[in-house]
Amino acid sequence: MRFHINGDIREADVDIRTSLLDLLREHLALPGTKKGCNQGACGACTVLVDGNRINSCLALAVQYEEREITTIEGIGTVDQLDALQAMFVEHDGFQCGYCTPGQICSAIAMAAEAQRGLPSFVTPDLAAQAIRLDHDELRERMSGNLCRCGAYNGIIDAIRATFVE
Numbered sequence: 001m002r003f004h005i006n007g008d009i010r011e012a013d014v015d016i017r018t019s020l021l022d023l024l025r026e027h028l029a030l031p032g033t034k035k036g037c038n039q040g041a042c043g044a045c046t047v048l049v050d051g052n053r054i055n056s057c058l059a060l061a062v063q064y065e066e067r068e069i070t071t072i073e074g075i076g077t078v079d080q081l082d083a084l085q086a087m088f089v090e091h092d093g094f095q096c097g098y099c100t101p102g103q104i105c106s107a108i109a110m111a112a113e114a115q116r117g118l119p120s121f122v123t124p125d126l127a128a129q130a131i132r133l134d135h136d137e138l139r140e141r142m143s144g145n146l147c148r149c150g151a152y153n154g155i156i157d158a159i160r161a162t163f164v165e
């Protein structure tokens with residue numbers, strides 16, 4: 001099977017039951033995407049598919065041939081951090097860092113969703129303008145990504161500094 005990942009075309013011979021998460025980590029040597037709960041509850045495995053966020057532990061790899069997949073390895077570089085990554089550093093948006101790849105991918109998609117006017121679950125009237133999202137709205141929109149260290153305030157501050165302020 002052929003996969004479009006981080007601007008490259010990658011080939012892998014995987015069982016049809018292989019999750020997208022296991023494809024990335026175990027077959028394509030892309031361990032940046034993390035396995036937490038492996039059942040769709042924690043968001044650690046979040047990646048972007050055509051710009052939208054998905055939990056890769058719940059997705060079968062075979063469903064994503066020919067789709068544009070972006071993982072944390074495709075966002076910024078060690079020498080040149082993405083703007084959001086730089087704000088995570090500046091605002092202490094992590095402690096252990098395990099959830100950070102998923103948080104970053106989720107936040108990028110979340111900002112795009114807000115800019116496209118996709119409704120949030122709580123206050124759809126605010127969704128049209130990302131610049132007006134407040135702390136609580138951002139927390140709600142990022143609620144699918146858990147942080148066991150409790151670095152939520154830093155995460156939201158980093159997101160606000162990148163996309164809102």
Ligand code: FES
Pocket residue numbers: 034035036037038039040041042043044045046055056057058
């Ligand atoms: Fe996929 Fe937790 S590992 S949601």
